[in-house]
Amino acid sequence: xxxxxxxxxxxxxxxxxxxxxxxxxxxxxxxxxxxxxxxxxxxxxxxxxxxxxxxxxxxxxxxxxxxxxxxxxxxxxxxxxxxxxxxxxxxxxxxxxxxxxxxxxxxxxxxxxxxxxxxxxxxxxxxxxxxxxxxxxxxxxxxxxxxxxxxxxxxxxxxxxxxxxxxxxxxxxxxxxxxxxxxxxxxxxxxxxxxxxxxxxxxxxxxxxxxxxxxxxxxxxxxxxxxxxxxxxxxxxxxxxxxxxxxxxxxx
Amino acid sequence: xxxxxxxxxxxxxxxxxxxxxxxxxxxxxxxxxxxxxxxxxxxxxxxxxxxxxxxxxxxxxxxxxxxxxxxxxxxxxxxxxxxxxxxxxxxxxxxxxxxxxxxxxxxxxxxxxxxxxxxxxxxxxxxxxxxxxxxxxxxxxxxxxxxxxxxxxxxxxxxxxxxxxxxxxxxxxxxxxxxxxxxxxxxxxxxxxxxxxxxxxxxxxxxxxxxxxxxxxxxxxxxxxxxxxxxxxxxxxxxxxxxxxxxxxxxxxxxxxxxxxxxxxxxxxxxxxxxxxxxxxxxxxxxxxxxxxxxxxxxxxxxxxxxxxxxxxxxxxxxxxxxxxxxxxxx
Numbered sequence: 001x002x003x004x005x006x007x008x009x010x011x012x013x014x015x016x017x018x019x020x021x022x023x024x025x026x027x028x029x030x031x032x033x034x035x036x037x038x039x040x041x042x043x044x045x046x047x048x049x050x051x052x053x054x055x056x057x058x059x060x061x062x063x064x065x066x067x068x069x070x071x072x073x074x075x076x077x078x079x080x081x082x083x084x085x086x087x088x089x090x091x092x093x094x095x096x097x098x099x100x101x102x103x104x105x106x107x108x109x110x111x112x113x114x115x116x117x118x119x120x121x122x123x124x125x126x127x128x129x130x131x132x133x134x135x136x137x138x139x140x141x142x143x144x145x146x147x148x149x150x151x152x153x154x155x156x157x158x159x160x161x162x163x164x165x166x167x168x169x170x171x172x173x174x175x176x177x178x179x180x181x182x183x184x185x186x187x188x189x190x191x192x193x194x195x196x197x198x199x200x201x202x203x204x205x206x207x208x209x210x211x212x213x214x215x216x217x218x219x220x221x222x223x224x225x226x227x228x229x230x231x232x233x234x235x236x237x238x239x240x241x242x243x244x245x246x247x248x249x250x251x252x
Numbered sequence: 253x254x255x256x257x258x259x260x261x262x263x264x265x266x267x268x269x270x271x272x273x274x275x276x277x278x279x280x281x282x283x284x285x286x287x288x289x290x291x292x293x294x295x296x297x298x299x300x301x302x303x304x305x306x307x308x309x310x311x312x313x314x315x316x317x318x319x320x321x322x323x324x325x326x327x328x329x330x331x332x333x334x335x336x337x338x339x340x341x342x343x344x345x346x347x348x349x350x351x352x353x354x355x356x357x358x359x360x361x362x363x364x365x366x367x368x369x370x371x372x373x374x375x376x377x378x379x380x381x382x383x384x385x386x387x388x389x390x391x392x393x394x395x396x397x398x399x400x401x402x403x404x405x406x407x408x409x410x411x412x413x414x415x416x417x418x419x420x421x422x423x424x425x426x427x428x429x430x431x432x433x434x435x436x437x438x439x440x441x442x443x444x445x446x447x448x449x450x451x452x453x454x455x456x457x458x459x460x461x462x463x464x465x466x467x468x469x470x471x472x473x474x475x476x477x478x479x480x481x482x483x484x485x486x487x488x489x490x491x492x493x494x495x496x497x498x499x500x501x502x503x504x505x506x507x508x509x510x511x512x513x514x515x516x517x518x519x520x521x522x523x524x525x526x527x528x529x530x531x532x533x534x535x536x537x538x539x540x541x542x543x544x545x546x547x548x549x550x551x552x553x554x555x556x557x558x559x560x561x562x563x564x565x566x567x568x569x570x571x572x573x574x575x576x577x578x579x580x581x582x583x
């Protein structure tokens with residue numbers, strides 16, 4: 001545990017000192033949010049039933065949150081550690097090797113919280129409100145950050161397997177379709193039937209839906225929240241397992 | 253691990269074979285080497301690029317699985333107890349393993365924490381002073397020079413006062429002044445009781461630092477011993493004679509009757525004549541050549557170097573000079 005905290009502190013310092021590695025990942029979702037609002041606001045005014053009296057920006061905020069925290073930053077940092085020989089130094093140290101992954105994920109949690117707060121602030125500036133109040137805001141931030149942690153495993157696993165920056169960066173290609181094969185612009189029931197089928201089996205849909213219900217409804221919808229938490233937990237378990245497995249076989 | 257009779261490093265039949273990719277044959281990087289490194293010595297592993305030095309170090313440091321053979325470091329089996337071995341060794345690999353976004357102090361304190369050193373801040377401060385980086389301690393490593401990075405890397409390998417220190421080409425790419433600083437550090441570390449296993453492709457480095465060394469080429473140890481013993485094994489002084497290419501065959505023939513001649517090899521500038529006592533044969537060489545109407549443009553006398561040892565063991569110069577055309581005459 002001590003090792004994980006030490007490595008997480010190092011990773012957080014790295015994030016802080018290399019804003020260029022995080023800011024673009026934040027810029028793109030915020031840019032999408034602003035552009036989408038500009039284009040769709042008039043089509044979906046606040047009187048649109050699925051907006052429940054909210055601005056369209058409120059409907060889009062969960063998408064931007066998920067978009068912003070789903071980054072390959074930790075994977076890219078891992079490739080850098082491999083390239084500069086720092087990972088070798090860590091692997092030669094008498095530590096639990098899993099701490100190398102847990103440390104990165106802990107830093108992802110911190111980064112996720114900060115990024116989620118910034119995205120929410122932008123949403124608030126554009127008129128969005130979280131109907132479920134302060135508990136909803138806290139849940140939005142925590143769940144978004146946890147999704148970021150869950151998702152980070154894929155880039156870390158690819159980094160350890162490929163040892164290559166370009167391949168690791170391309171892990172984003174896995175996420176990009178998943179983000180858009182969801183009810184991201186309109187609710188699930190308004191999607192065309194084939195897309196609706198895909199969206200139903202896409203785990204990202206359940207994360208977006210859980211977060212969206214926190215924004216749109218004054219009371220917590222335990223069903224969608226539970227599905228969101230379960231999706232994050234399952235995704236996190238699978239992808240973290242993949243990254244730990246990649247680390248264990250790294251020197252083979 | 254205080255048993256003084258236990259070897260610092262003991263490897264038997266160590267093999268590393270890398271799987272060939274996409275139908276290519278497997279690549280034997282280390283082909284069954286034996287190593288016995290005594291406690292407290294500086295042991296050199298000398299060889300050209302691709303000889304198998306780094307692969308050997310990585311196996312001994314638990315960073316690469318061993319294909320076949322056995323190895324113990326500080327008496328602990330590398331394959332059976334890698335975690336235990338990691339507590340006993342310090343490692344500074346060829347690639348300087350430093351995070352450029354951290355300061356020197358942060359990196360050392362982190363390293364102390366990972367090795368559970370009791371007072372990380374104090375130990376980091378101590379090590380920074382030791383490697384002359386106190387003033388740069390709070391600057392990010394990104395701005396350090398190559399020599400500073402090497403010294404810091406060395407410090408990170410020392411946080412827990414390891415029993416055995418592995419240094420993989422510690423001075424490659426450094427300027428001469430930085431190289432001498434690292435040498436001084438290695439001597440100081442060794443004087444404090446740490447066994448040092450050092451790989452290098454620099455002959456002078458091996459000569460300057462190592463109590464004993466092994467020469468590795470093509471994944472096999474081709475010679476080993478103290479630098480002096482290895483040179484003495486050649487048993488000859490080398491008299492280098494600068495000659496035009498057209499005179500070389502005649503000169504070799506003319507010198508065949510030289511007293512105390514061991515052997516003659518062709519060198520880049522002419523001939524290298526190996527004799528028992530170089531000082532006593534310079535005059536006879538000049539006379540024999542003059543009698544054969546050959547006029548050398550240079551004659552120099554030198555004791556055998558490790559490069560000569562390497563040449564004798566492998567048929568090649570370590571710096572990659574081709575000696576395929578070398579022909580030997582004499583006894």
